[in-house]
Ligand SMILES: CCCCCCCCCCCCCCCCCC(=O)SCCNC(=O)CCNC(=O)[C@H](O)C(C)(C)COP(=O)(O)OP(=O)(O)OC[C@H]1O[C@@H](n2cnc3c(N)ncnc32)[C@H](O)[C@@H]1OP(=O)(O)O
């Protein structure tokens with residue numbers, strides 16, 4: 001039998017090889033769990049190997065040394081080369097393969113086609129009529145045109161009902177007149193809008209006969225297809241540098257009474273007829289489909305960002321030696337410290353949990369998408385509730401995990417050589433885009449409050465909120481039953497979420513009966529409401545993790561995932577335990593038990609730590625991190641990496657003659673006086 005950890009190679013740093021030799025499971029089989037099939041895991045590695053053979057697809061130099069202009073150019077250069085090789089490298093109908101190819105070749109900082117693939121094509125697929133698809137979708141898929149999704153404005157992003165861009169129907173000419181009447185009505189933020197795209201789906205408030213019909217989607221050509229010059233009545237540009245994600249030209253757009261044909265409104269579900277008659281869609285929020293598409297996939301992208309940071313931190317922690325546990329022995333790997341394990345391992349468990357919850361979400365999303373094709377909308381509310389909660393909780397916890405990974409690398413974590421700060425910057429955009437986290441938690445809260453009301457009225461609720469009408473134990477059975485089962489933990493999470501949902505509900509009801517208008521009462525309860533949404537979502541994540549472990553057949557993989565799940569349940573429960581202590585559901589003795597199980601789990605995970613992150617099979621090319629190198633040879637490569645600094649091109653910088661020398665000379669002169 002070969003090595004279970006598939007990353008072992010001759011010449012690697014002995015400290016990292018020592019870790020890999022301890023693996024109790026086959027890392028490539030574990031990759032099949034993470035990427036949902038052995039075939040998908042194989043394909044990732046095949047794509048990476050093929051990319052490595054194409055010299056023009058390699059980074060010209062480490063990305064942190066590029067200026068913003070160079071980053072934009074480098075991403076565009078690679079997109080051009082990729083287009084030549086695309087059909088040889090991936091199945092272009094497989095989103096996961098395309099996403100992987102992007103991560104390996106270009107990375108997370110963006111590229112000119114980012115929004116084209118992530119939102120422009122999906123919105124056309126979901127909302128364009130067959131005729132419109134012929135006109136734009138097929139051209140978009142062949143990349144004859146490049147588009148984006150332009151919804152957010154300088155003044156409004158969260159509250160779509162108040163978008164100021166108007167699309168006023170002119171019956172006489174059968175056109176819509178698109179207009180940005182104020183500075184704040186300018187589209188502001190859409191990815192690739194600034195310089196790359198020549199088309200956009202613009203979301204504007206539809207006005208017919210002076211009546212406001214709310215946000216609708218319109219296809220707008222922004223630039224000439226040959227010269228790429230902005231078309232008349234269109235002002236478009238880049239919004240400037242951002243915290244990260246700077247290879248992407250997030251842009252602004254001002255429309256000055258721009259006329260577009262009536263048939264440019266995306267009309268698969270909703271229609272404006274020639275005479276201005278408005279025909280409603282089967283569900284009022286069908287036009288929000290592009291946002292739901294991204295939200296449904298965000299768990300997996302966040303899991304990926306988190307796993308990337310942890311791969312870097314855990315590998316580095318296995319070669320970094322500092323300090324002693326036993327003074328008579330050599331310095332230890334920092335991974336031996338319990339604090340380091342506590343800092344990193346629970347986040348490894350979360351990355352797996354997000355990936356498993358993500359797979360379930362994408363399955364539900366695919367079902368709803370298919371249903372919507374035939375006008376069936378029953379599950380849209382469930383999907384919206386689920387994705388709203390997950391998008392908020394997962395992005396927030398990912399942010400925490402990446403920052404812990406950075407800190408766990410000490411000083412070198414702060415260097416761009418770790419690349420963790422870039423991953424952090426890219427990932428935390430997710431707390432804001434596709435719905436600011438608080439706003440989306442409050443969307444889930446609406447759904448939870450409806451369910452709570454139904455239960456209070458004696459109705460039975462099912463599905464995602466089924467636990468609200470299920471029997472509850474007054475006291476948690478953790479450490480109170482002979483057999484150790486996850487059910488006791490999951491029941492405790494259920495209890496906590498249920499209590500908080502009803503606490504928020506009761507508070508809201510009390511305010512409403514006291515005569516407060518609904519929106520005011522809602523605002524006064526909103527912190528409690530967001531707490532309810534978080535607890536409900538964290539329950540779902542834990543359940544999804546447990547469901548996956550339950551379904552795994554391979555003994556060694558099941559055992560390794562079981563260890564991670566055990567850690568996850570104890571760590572997460574400690575994090576929210578105050579809710580269960582408050583009403584005596586958990587007692588101090590049980591808290592001691594949970595804590596000791598957590599510490600035991602850390603010890604159990606320790607020998608497999610490097611293998612758990614290796615199982616994500618993230619190549620050096622896609623990690624772009626000196627600290628996270630697969631071979632563990634960090635120090636000599638840190639030194640090599642620093643040679644790229646433009647400050648090192650000469651021994652003496654011009655600033656010396658210009659500023660530092662005069663400063664020192666004058667100081668010396670003064671001290672002689
Ligand atoms: C493999 C493929 C790879 C893919 C990878 C993808 C990931 C890649 C990531 C890396 C790339 C990064 C790209 C970044 C892209 C960012 C793009 C954007 O931000 S774009 C810009 C993103 N911008 C935002 O996200 C803006 C956020 N804001 C909004 O979405 C809306 O304003 C709102 C939802 C907050 C309110 O809407 P409003 O109309 O005022 O509605 P009310 O509140 O009055 O509620 C009324 C009822 O409607 C219900 N309902 C609502 N929505 C839905 C739905 N979707 N459905 C069903 N129902 C829905 C609601 O529950 C309620 O029901 P009830 O209680 O009455 O029964």
Ligand SMILES: Cc1cc2nc3c(=O)[nH]c(=O)nc-3n(C[C@H](O)[C@H](O)[C@H](O)COP(=O)(O)OP(=O)(O)OC[C@H]3O[C@@H](n4cnc5c(N)ncnc54)[C@H](O)[C@@H]3O)c2cc1C
Nearest residue numbers: 150151152156157158189190191429432433434435436438
């Ligand atoms: C990296 C990145 C990429 C983006 N890409 C795109 C894109 O491609 N296309 C596009 O159209 N847009 C894009 N956006 C814009 C993004 O979708 C919005 O910024 C986002 O939806 C948040 O809206 P906002 O900026 O209006 O925030 P605001 O709503 O102004 O948020 C400010 C604060 O107000 C709070 N708040 C607002 N409303 C409420 C409420 N009802 N209840 C309680 N609190 C509230 C929020 O919680 C937050 O704390 C992108 C943004 C980023 C950062």
